[in-house]
Amino acid sequence: MSLKTRCQPFARYVQSAKNAGYYPYFRPLSRSWGTEVEVDGRRLIMIGSNDYLGLSHEPRVMEAAAKALRRWGTGAGGSRFLCGNLVLHEVLEERLAAFVNKKKAVVHVTGFSTNLGAIACLLTPQDVILCDRENHASIFEGCQASRARLIPFAHNDVEAAAKKLASIREKKSQSLILLITEGVFSMSGDMSPLPELIRLKEEYPDLLIYLDDAHGLGVMGPGGRGTVAHFDLTSQVDFIMGTFSKALASVGGFIAADDEDVLEYLRHNSRPLIFSAALPASNAATVLGCLDILEQEPERVERLWDITRRVHAGYQEIGLITGDSKTPIIPIHIGDDLKAATFARDLFEAGVFALPAIFPAVPRGQAVIRTAYMSTHEERQIEFVLETLDRLAKKHRIRATDLAGREPFLTKDQFSSQSLRV
Ligand SMILES: Cc1ncc(COP(=O)(O)O)c(C=O)c1O
Incomplete structure (x- = not known):
């Protein structure tokens, strides 16, 4: 089979979705203000970004990045192992280790x-990895590259993990x-049932x-110090x-x-660290700037949680199905792939930017719109989003009352492990 024959059906599928007007991915943003973005000359409210604290547009963070860029230039010029290791990387490692309360960190x-x-680099073919099935693709890539024995367990199912662990040990x-x-x-x-897993x-x-x-970093725990700090x-x-x-x-x-x-070994054996160019100074300085702000202004995290609670309550009032989410990431269950794409298109037309996750990112019939909120969202934006969702949820019949009797949403172990993740 030629490469063209292999790829063509997929390319045609993408083109047909584009022609039909419901292809939602790779949309070029011509401008961003954080909670709002410009696409095709229109300004939309962003409810899909992972910039949970809105720090990408914080003037002090932007200034720290600009200063570093003027001092170190735009690129590090090589791998950290060779010529690209900047003082900033080492300062950042110290700050990160202190932030998450560990001895050392490697960037x-x-x-x-x-x-x-x-x-x-840490695992070998003699070792075993127990991996939640919903873990990110990068984790599965690492597992595969290690050639350790990979044993996935049902999502967040501590009992399943315990059984597999017992059988491995035997x-x-x-x-x-x-x-x-x-x-x-x-x-x-x-959230992961971390205390039970640790038990x-x-x-x-x-x-x-x-x-x-x-x-979880910047979102969970006191001052955004992460999920382990939360627990x-x-x-x-x-x-x-x-x-x-x-x-x-x-x-x-x-x-x-x-x-x-272990970290010294990792620093000298992680292939992407040795064989990839180092993080540019402006990126390292951005993170340092964010850590300063997180340490000085923990109220930003609290505001994110106020907004999260407000939106969860709003979704519940509308009757949306949101699974087990208790965080600023709130999926809206739609079910059918085409319906999810059409819903996202209507949202876009109404002035709200959020993307659908459809098959194969989720199992067939389990399409969702992934929404995520930021501590910089303003009340007027949240009100507009909730009004829009309310109207479109009725139009598309995606409320719990509309979907009663259908397959349950996101039962354990339903996401495919190698799927697209954001
Ligand atoms: C859980 C998880 N791990 C790892 C990554 C990869 O992170 P990055 O985007 O910094 O490469 C992501 C992001 O997509 C993620 O969601």
């Missing part, structure tokens, strides 16, 4: 490459076992726990991974731990 150029590089008494989960899941907005260590003290807190379990989690691409308003990622030898 990578993206969150994706942090997971990929760390998991791939068969492979010497293997290193790493359990990987996320603090806040990126699509469903639900597995009582029976299996050598179990290692790796928490991807991409969506006050920092010392029990062996690895905390975070990204700069969400609440920290930039790109990049890090992994933090208390074992300095």
Whole structure:
């Protein structure tokens, strides 16, 4: 089969969705004000961004980035291993480690490459990885690259994880076992049952726990210090991974731990760290600026939670189905793929920007509109969004009363593990 024959059906499918007017992805934003964006000359309210604290447009953060750009230039000029390791990277590692209360941290150029590089270099084919099925694609890529035995467990199902753990220990008494989960899941907005997962260590003290807190950092816990701080379990989690691409308003990622030898090994063996150019100075300075603001103004996190509670209540009043979300990520269950795409198109026409997750990102018949809120959303914007959703939910018949008797929404283990995640 030629490459063209392989790709053409997909390209035709995309083109037909574009022709029919309901292809929603890769929309070019011509401007952004954070909570509002300009597309095709129209200004829309953004309810899909991961910039949870709105810091990407905070003047002090922008100034810190601009200053670093003037001092260090636009690119680092090489890998951190060779010529691109800036003082800023090291300062940032210290600040991040202190922020999440771990001894050390290692910064990578993206969150994706942090997971990929760390998991791939720490695990070997003799080891076993227990992985929540809803974990991010970068985690699964890391697992695959490590060639460790990958054992997925049903989403947030501690009992399933415990059973699998017992059976691994029975068969492979010497293997290193790493359990990987996320603090806040990126699509469903639900939280990991971290205390219960950690309790597995009582029976299996050598179990290692790796928490991807991409969506928990800046959102969960006192002052946004993350999901482990929220549960006050920092010392029990062996690895905390975070990204700069969400609440920290930039790109990049890090992994933090208390074992300095392990992190030294990782620093010299994570392939994306050694073989990718370093994070540009302006991005590192952005994150430092965000950490300053988080430390000085924890009320920004509180405001995010006020808005989150307000929107959850508003969705409930409208009758929307939102699964187990208790966070600023709130999926709206639609069901049918085409209906979700049409709903998103109507939202767009009405002046609200949010995207659908359809098959294969979610199982067939389980399409959602992923909405996410920011601490900088204003009351007038929230009111407008809720009024619009109310009107469109009636029009498209997606309220709980409309969907009664249909398949339940997002039952455990329904998302496919290798799906698209944001
Ligand atoms: C849970 C999770 N982990 C990792 C990543 C990758 O992070 P980044 O966008 O910084 O590469 C993402 C973001 O898409 C994510 O949602």
